[in-house]
Amino acid sequence: MSPSFIRIPAPRAAAMLREHRRGESAELALFDSRDRTSFDRGHIEGARFLSDANFGEIISTLPRSTPVLIYCFRGNASQTWAGMFADFRFGEVYSVDGGYDALAAALTLPETAPFPSTKSTSQALGSFLAARGFSGSDIDAAGEHGLTPLMHAAWRGEEALLRELLSLGASPLSRNADGNTALWLACVGANGACVRALAEAGVLLDSRNDTGATALMYCASSGKADMLALLLSLGADPLVRNFDDARAVDLCSTLDCLKLLRHTADLPLAAG
Incomplete structure (x- = not known):
């Protein structure tokens, strides 16, 4: 089977980050693939800047077993980067649909609730x-x-x-x-x-x-x-x-x- 990555909506990416921050998932590498100016102006806490210049160093030092989560401006360029990580045999790679704005907004909202039971719904x-x-x-x-x-x-x-x-x-x-x-x-x-x-x-x-x-x-x-x-x-x-x-x-x-x-x-x- 050829390497692949997964596109996920911003709320699910936010849930992954929250779980990692709470220590429920020990490993997670978060990358921001926007330009350097945008990254310096503001980025998701814990994100590492990703570019052509440092990609080689990243893949040579990051264990292939580490889940990789990538966002860009709107969710398009991050798919290209995700494909590159997958090509280098990273087993768990995610691209965030909607990009930085969607992920930042999702992190400000309450955590996604479990599916409502019949007792809690009309x-x-x-x-x-x-x-x-x-x-x-x-x-x-x-x-x-x-x-x-x-x-x-x-x-x-x-x-x-x-x-x-x-x-x-x-x-x-x-x-x-x-x-x-x-x-x-x-x-x-x-x-x-x-x-x-x-x-x-x-x-x-x-x-x-x-x-x-x-x-x-x-x-x-x-x-x-x-x-x-x-x-x-x-x-x-x-x-x-x-x-x-x-x-x-x-x-x-x-x-x-x-x-x-x-x-x-x-x-x-x-x-x-």
Whole structure:
């Protein structure tokens, strides 16, 4: 079998770090693969700067049995580095989806709760979970297409169930198979109450998926002017650009969306 690495959502990476800091897992090597200036400006406690210049020294001194956890800006470059560690026969290598911002945010949230028992959930939530095949020990367990219970609730506009899941410890930072958080799914469902609840819970408004798109870009491109206006009012950044250097204003599919974003058309591009 060829060497491989594992992509993990930021909440699970945060749980790994907490376990290590509590001494529950003796070995863990955490690496920051962003540029040196960004690293010096701020990094996750315990992280070691990773670059082409020191990679050789790292792999020559770090035992291959040590679990390796790598983050970058958004979760893309870290996959390249993770593949390199795997190529050098490190047996347990993880790349953090969402990168530094997602991991830093996950570390500020309460620890992920175990999957709620039927005694701790409402009848409505219990039925909702059972109908979608969720059970086990992880409230952020991912089902088909990487969708968590929170994402299902957001997608279907089930505000009460979404708030109950959040109160039970469900993470608003988890990402599905396309790199989207529950915020994107709430926008797909066009439910403003769910969007507000997720914002209150600490969701990253400018989280970019695997193509570099934000929820704001999705709303602009799909003509969801009401959702677009709501995200802007909550502080979503209209100057973020996707991997094709397009901003939300460049993706507008309706005049109403363009009117909401036209003031950004001539502003400088936000930093990558």
